[in-house]
Amino acid sequence: MNAFIDFYAAPPGLTAHAAPLLVIGPLIAACAAALSPSTRSAWMISVGGTIFAFWMALCLAGEVARNGVVNYYMGGFAPPLGIAFRIDALGVMFALLISGIGVMAALFSGHTLEAEIMKGKRRLYQSGFLLCVAGLLGLSATGDAFNAFVFLEVSSIGTYALIGVGVDRRALPAAFNYLVMGTIGATFFVIGVGFLYAATGTLNMADMSGRLATLGDSRVVEAGFAFIVIGLGLKAAMFPLHGWLPAAYAYAPSLMGVFLSATATKAALYLMARFLFTVFGPHLDFVGLFLTWVMAPVAGAAAIICSAQAIFQTDIRRILAFSSVAQVGYIMLGVSMASAEGVSAGLFHLFNQALIKSALFMALGGLAFNIKATKLSDFSGVGRTAPWTMTAFAIGTFSLAGVPLTAGFLSKWRLIEAAFAAHWLWAVGVIAVSSLLGLIYAGRMLETIFFRAPVSEERAGEARFGVLVPLWILAAASVWYGLDASLPVDLSTAAAQALGLAPAGAAP
Amino acid sequence: MPSFATPLDANTIVDIALLAMLAVIVVAVARTRSLLTAIILTSVYSFISAVWLVVMDAADVSFTEAVVGAGVSTIIALGAILLTRSECSRIPWRETLLPLLLVTVTGGLLVYAALDLPSLGDPSAPANIYVGRLYLQHAEHDIGTPNIVTAVLSSYRGFDTLGETTVIFAAGLGVALLLGFGERALQDTPRPSMAKMAESGQHVVLRVSAKMLIPMISIYAFYVQFHGDLGPGGGFQAGVIMAVAIILHALVFGLQETMESIPPQLARGLSAFGVLLYAGVGVVNLTNGGNFLDYDHLFPRIFEEGLPDSHLVGGHHIWGQHFGILAIELGVFLTVASTMVTIFYAFAGRAPDLSPHGEG
Amino acid sequence: MSFLLGHFNYLIVVFLMMGGLWITFSSRNYIKRMIGLALFQTSVGLFYISLGKVAGGTAAIVLDKTSKAGEALNAHLSPDYVARAGVDGVVYSNPLPHVLILTAIVVGVATLAVGLAIAVRVREAYGTVEAGEIAELDRTEAGPRA
Structure with missing residues (x-):
């Protein structure tokens, strides 16, 4: 974390308002993209808007490294009257992740929208993408429970349409299911917040947390907890509420696959961690029971069952989508340990997953022929015709499978260490079995891509240069953090500390 | 904290009567196979809830519900059935079992918690004594709008x-x-x-x-x-x-x-x-x-x-x-x-x- | 009895919510599912509004207690109650849930519009908006293009 203090200095005027600008920047860019005269200018606005957001996230990281927490009162009204942004190390980690992946996705979008979206609609598509970025960033920064719902919807409403408008008609029912499940999830969240409001009279999360600590347990609070967890579980595609995810990610235009797989479910996970540890806190009986007896087994089941399902998919993007759900299982497993080691390992894994998944979807989306090809068999021998693209894909796959010298290996290793520290031997077994399954589907993809003969001649096409740049940045990051993981480890350790977690074994 | 019992006055009676009407409409929407009927009934639902919202002193919400729920939503939904179809298929009863189970469990959880809530209209309920009350006390000074x-x-x-x-x-x-x-x-x-x-x-x-x-x-x-x-x-x-x-x-x-x-x-x-x-x-x-x-x-x-x-x-x-x-x-x-x-x-x-x- | 009276609202609102949710879960028709979702969301609004009701209160628009309306309002209430529940001599209902639900209604209509638009596109691409028939078409008809 301390690296951020020296890393960047912005004008103090900007730094003071970095919190709202983090969200407002992409929001204004979204409006500008909708009004812009051409596709190209919309793309430039999109890249500019996300870079601005990333810059603001860096400013916030510096501030958080210096002062611990950044509080910002919207409208100048202190909570509980006004809405406050409250950004700690955890929030900064997600802001950096979302805006960073946002920049990569924006760079990538220039090419992919040309191939997949009708001409007159590309500006609007950029605009919708930026709205989604703004919504997710708002989610990572807000300290107000109802405001979180608003941002949840800002990030989702446009997304439903963005998923549906590609060339694959199967994206439409997928988008519809996502809309229904996403809306039910968000509405459950609202019900939960309503119960908490009924119990505490406030919407500010920090205030809520303080009041819940004095109120103790009640049926209203328990129900609020249950609805919030189920609602966010739906949004985060937490097993077994993940039914909407594979089709939505597999058939959507590739920009959505790249961006959403790395950020959308992760942001819902962030919010869940926020509620579990900050608002409620593991000291409450029902939270502890939930973590140990519901979340941990479910996470373990997800890691194994969805990895196994991934093996049997014929569509390459569905393999990745099921793998995503399985990885959410790993992250949940870490979180459910409720220890500093477990949560930080889970967050580290989440960080790696975001990089990996966006790189993998980007490699697939960047291939010139990708529109027609969805089945794994279509990709036979592509490794020979598009070596640059597919080497990056292979690096991502190695990291996904947890091959040593990649970041994916390190985060799995830390998860196993945390499981030992918590004396959860069964969790170690789960991670081992699931990793084996992961090796199988990763091997299956690589075998088809590199060692099978190409099906026909027209399968060609290295991805364009504009795609290769963000793709290789992401792939290189996976290798870099596999060798020197100090940045993500620092971030996730600071984030776990910000949640107030003590190391396992030590009495809380 | 002084105990509070919801009074059985005209307000409460109207409240209950309107809610009962809403319940009937929801059942009717669930039963009908004609989408046109369902949309019109939903529109009626919005109107009645707008009236109910006035009883609950939520004038602004009532206004919004009337123009949005009964107005714009209905127009959009009618447009949509014109472009799709106006009948929905019959659902085999076996397929209703799982939804019924889910809804019963969710509803059970809601009832379990709702019975623990303060009585309707309690001025000393936690929801009503903290931030909501602060707004009533400060808004005129801070903002200046009645x-x-x-x-x-x-x-x-x-x-x-x-x-x-x-x-x-x-x-x-x-x-x-x-x-x-x-x-x-x-x-x-x-x-x-x-x-x-x-x-x-x-x-x-x-x-x-x-x-x-x-x-x-x-x-x-x-x-x-x-x-x-x-x-x-x-x-x-x-x-x-x-x-x-x-x-x-x-x-x-x-x-x-x-x-x-x-x-x-x-x-x-x-x-x-x-x-x-x-x-x-x-x-x-x-x-x-x-x-x-x-x-x-x-x-x-x-x-x-x-x-x-x-x-x-x-x-x-x-x-x-x-x-x-x-x-x-x-x-x-x-x-x-x-x-x-x-x-x-x-x-x-x-x-x-x-x-x-x-x-x- | 008074317990039932005080919680009757919540029980019916829960019934309304679950009615909407049931329509969404059980229907195979996309339009019907959106209708169910809209009912579900509206009913959650009713739940919030119930939380904010204060007995004998009025809408949260500042009222002078000496005005005609203010006096009419206070005529039915005991001065003790007004002193306890009121602000400056007038009892108001809690405005905060109203604000939240205004926002939620807007989100609801936005969702409805997007959901129905997707349904229209599904109808154009598949010729039907019944989930079962769509799944059947996806199984039998090759060709990913819309």
């Missing part, structure tokens, strides 16, 4: 409202991405679009009364817009009412004629502009040394001090609050009105697809 809902909506929680405006903008964007901007209606070949069908009547009575109604509806929209500080209403409701006037024009005079006066590009541009205006006010506050959306800093300090005293004493200037709210409500109005028109254009301009599958 309508406290407006004060909270546009100033204390103005950031939520910015998000809400963005959601509307996103919805318009999504619908336009999915269905286009009604460009099919502008092509010269006549198509049986929704507006065309309504137009086919060509009743003189309809045209004359529409010509009388549209200006009145528009004026009412502006009244609601600018009266929002004092009574129920505001940019959102006004925007929807304005959109309804335009939609009425399209229904009576034909979509093409409306599109000539309000081109789809204009509507689309305005909906982005409204969000920009809202966010722009926030940025102006930043540059004048305040926090984001802190309207006290809408004007530079010197300018604010040069203004005559507002009607509040204590040296607290609220001109910034007053004009800030005015400006952001205008942003909301623009975005909402133009987005609703965009959505209507998109649905109305989409000719029903008469493919061989067509059973709708």
